[in-house]
Amino acid sequence: MKIQVITPAPLGVKNGNSITATRWAGILRELGHRVALDHTYRGKPCDLLIALHARRSFDSIERFHETYPDRPLIVVLTGTDLYRDIHRNRRAQRSLELATRLVALQRMAYKELPKRLHSKTRIIYQSAASYAAKAPIAKNAVFKVCVIGHLRKEKDPCRTAMAVRKLPASSRIHVLHIGRPLDEALKKRVLVEAARNRRYRWVGELPHSKTRRILARSHLMVITSLMEGSANVLSEALASSVPVIASKISGLIGTLGENYPGYFQVGRTEELTKILHKAESDSRFYKTLKQRCASLRNLVAPERELQDWKALLRELA
DSSP states (O other): EEEEEEEEEESSSOOOOHHHHHHHHHHHHHHHHHHHHHOOOOOOOOEEEEHHHHTTTTTHHHHHHHHHHTEEEEEEOOOHHHHHHGTTOOOHHHHHEEEEEEEEESSGGGGSGGGGGGGEEEEEOOOOHHHHOOOOTTTTTTTTEEOOOOGGGGGOOOOHHHHHSSSSSTOOOEEEEOBBBOEEEHHHHHHHHHHOOTTTEOOOOOOHHHHHHHHHSEEEEEEOOOSSSSOOHHHHHHHHHOOOEEOOHHHHHHHHHHTTTEEEEEEEEHHHHHHHHHHOOOHHHHHHHHHHTTGGGGGGGGGHHHHHHHHHHHHHH
């Protein structure tokens, strides 16, 4: 098939949507299809359109449907779709109706969708290639915590830095934050924070290979998001055998599970401080986090994602 993948994010920009679109294009090519990537649909003939983002890709979705009303159309639901736009934006709601299939990235998405749409919704977990595990924690060494996420309000990017301010003096925790500044006010805030907070360092955006290497060598990753459809960095942490502390939101529960022990309530800085200190100081708790994350590695295996896409395309053939 000729397939077009549409992502509203500029293709040269590294964010969750563009990383997902690029990875899926590779999977679809591996399955034998011809794939083109773009940020908008321009009317070029194709057999299938896959559009990320129900609201932001609406014009492309509508144009393809009007041009080829009988051809399959897959709409991929992002975090802002699921947890904001489909509940109040008519364009996003219309995209749900026009789609032949809806794809969500974790199972809690069903709770946000009308039941009449469940039959055409498929869950495809984002995969990540395995990466060599780090060495065991050395006694008295720095306890490396990484935060990977661009500076935008949906990520609550300053929460981890705020949390480590109140750690006891004996704590070995040091936070390295990787991510491009998308909000000037947040950029100024993290620069001030880094100057005042000896436990926190922000390094801006790094090449993906270097980011993966830093993640794999970390003892812990923290995800503080207010809203997620899922998270590529979560898949990468699971694939790298790095345990996760995460805000207790639906988009992360859908991958980690309801009873995952490493949650903190959204925006609760003191709660995050406590769980970070527990992960560092309580070896049994840290081991539990590692074991729970290790048990989820198969969920983010590249072969699983490839087979899920293969099954979905077979439905539409």
